[in-house]
Amino acid sequence: MHEFSLACGIVDVVKETVESQPVKRLISVTVEVGQLAMVNPEQLKFSFEVITEGSPFEGAEMIVETIPAVAKCMCGFEGALGDEDYVCPKCGGFYELLSGRDISVKHLEVELEDEG
Numbered sequence: 001m002h003e004f005s006l007a008c009g010i011v012d013v014v015k016e017t018v019e020s021q022p023v024k025r026l027i028s029v030t031v032e033v034g035q036l037a038m039v040n041p042e043q044l045k046f047s048f049e050v051i052t053e054g055s056p057f058e059g060a061e062m063i064v065e066t067i068p069a070v071a072k073c074m075c076g077f078e079g080a081l082g083d084e085d086y087v088c089p090k091c092g093g094f095y096e097l098l099s100g101r102d103i104s105v106k107h108l109e110v111e112l113e114d115e116g
């Protein structure tokens with residue numbers, strides 16, 4: 001499953017990020033998912049839950065934010081794309097995708113050891 005391997009990658013990023021900090025508990029992880037990344041947010045959340053079960057990150061909430069796809073084309077078109085716009089909606093040519101295909105960890109909410 002596509003989402004499962006993505007969730008594994010996200011957990012790896014979280015591990016690396018919190019490694020050097022006195023983190024007691026991971027509260028939530030916010031992930032940005034591009035509109036064209038072909039990711040099902042519910043499956044991604046479920047995979048994250050399965051992977052973190054029994055780990056120090058168990059119980060952390062995954063928040064998925066969808067990033068709209070924006071493209072720029074030779075014909076002058078520049079703007080948001082619909083879900084089915086695999087070519088330029090104006091001229092039918094190939095566009096340059098400015099955003100909307102990537103998946104990245106945007107924010108981690110953690111509880112630190114030295115906090116009351």
Ligand SMILES: [Zn+2]
Nearest residue numbers: 073075088091
């Ligand atoms: Zn075009």
